[in-house]
Amino acid sequence: MVKRTLAEKLSILSDAAKYDASCASSGGERRDARDGKGLGSTGGSGICHAYAPDGRCISLLKILMTNFCIYDCAYCINRASSRVERARFSVEEVVHLTVEFYRRNYIEGLFLSSGIIRSPDDTMADMVRIARRLREVEGFRGYIHLKTIPSASPELIDEAGRWADRLSINVEMPTERALADLAPEKSAQGIRRAMADVRSRREASREGQSFRGKRPAKFAPAGQSTQVIVGADGSDDRTILTQSAGLYASYGLSRVYYSAFSPIPDPARALPLKAPPLVREHRLYQADWLLRFYGFEVGEIGGRSGMLDLDVDPKTAWALEHRERFPVDVNGASRESLLRVPGFGTKTVGRILAARRRGAVRYEHLAAMGAVMKHARAFVTAPGWSPRGMLDEDNLRARFAPKPEQLALF
Structure with a gap:
């Protein structure tokens, strides 16, 4: 592996993270620092901007821990067969970058995802170490969002939720068939089991005092989110919105994010050659809002053809x-x-x-x-x-x- 400087790694791994849209920090609450100490508050390269419900712009360090990956998902630029530049942060480097970026007032939190290296458990364990060290050693009270790995052990997911404000598990594709065709190493059932597990752990953490009289630690207090790629397969908008409505109802998601497929270098033959119009992604977000807050049903806004109108909202x-x-x-x-x-x-x-x-x-x-x-x-x-x-x-x-x-x- 080529030895790279920290700046080179940051350039590669922040650029690789731009394809993940599910990093908004809405719903995060300030973590209690009873001793009055600690870095960060919820409320250049690798910095993304998300918006809280009150309109505040929140800056996050958005990076991959590594873009090496043992999976070969056709739609992913970091898939095993891709010829992109590779890099990998150590646990210490991610902690250092997060703390130093905060001290320079560049960020208010961290969004961390990763390719799969060695195994799902090995990768998830390193991400958990990063979050734990930020909280326990550095006293970091800022927002942390971890992209969790569905096939990682429940114990690791449990620990991730104790250190992070939000967890996300991407469903990736609108249908199980599309996921099987484009990401055969991933399991739609496994993803949904992991999402159900996160929901049950969140609910248990909010039930009040345990039978021992102690209040359970908060588990992912800002909830969980997911992302679906739009336009990489033939699914229409009604199919995508039907999936989203089911995800909200079944797993209590905070958000479903829609990411318009973007053609990548060295593409797989199974992928379309052209990206969908970005306005389609925008219309899906508008329709999602109608489902969540305006009392609409999918059948009312899915369009007669199954596609949303691109000319009007x-x-x-x-x-x-x-x-x-x-x-x-x-x-x-x-x-x-x-x-x-x-x-x-x-x-x-x-x-x-x-x-x-x-x-x-x-x-x-x-x-x-x-x-x-x-x-x-x-x-x-x-x-x-x-x-x-x-x-x-x-x-x-x-x-x-x-x-x-x-x-x-x-």
Whole structure:
């Protein structure tokens, strides 16, 4: 193996980590430092930016421990047969980088993944050593996200969850068949068993006091997440969203991340030659939000062809197909109906409901409540406003198609 400097390793292994999207730190809580000491707070090369629920931008050191791998997944640039440059960090080097990057105010946490070296247990054991040393030796109280290895021993997964804020186990593909075809060394059943184990351990850690009267240690308090690759196989958007809905329901995931397949050097013959449009990934995130927070079902937003509309966001596409449900009266409609209005987010709907208890909500109030009236005005009535014939205009759909640079969430 070529001997490399720490800077060279960082360049190789941070670049190799860019394909993993599941590194947001939403939901992390500040770890208690009862002695008043410790580094980091939850709240250049290898640094990624994630966003907390309150809008804060959180910087993470995002690296692979190594890009050597004994697996040969067709879609992975680090697969065993790939001819990429290889590097490997030691446990001490990852700890050193994390602490020094924090001290220079570059980061607030660590996202650590890895190729599989020697065996799943050997690799997971090194990742656990890194997290344990950061917590116990360095007193690091910042955010730690570990990418866990499904086939690693339950004891190692248990220890990983005690040191890390979040764990993630990637399902990789939308279907078991696609995983078997493109990553035959991985098991869909094994991945789901590992996710179920993480969920059960998290639930046990929140049950309060044990029979001995001691409170269990927190296990992955920021939850678990996963990632699915979009466009590496022939799965349509309805299939992907059906899988996501099942994962949320079965394993209590904090997030499902969608990563548009990107053609890689020296590709396997089984892969497509072109990447899917990035707007498809964006539409999947929007649809995922509708499933989680807006009361939509997969069958409502999966598209007639099984593919999401790339020209308009999923909520607007649904509204345009169900014009008989509109316009809705902002002063009389239920919460469920208001959540279906394009341009109304969950916070806006909450403000409307609160304001209605004090008096009528007028059209001019809506923008101040956070509504995007460019999208909403054709779908609502309020004192001072009626959409009149807007819903019947032939060019209504064209009015909602955003320019490429205007891709907002809703």
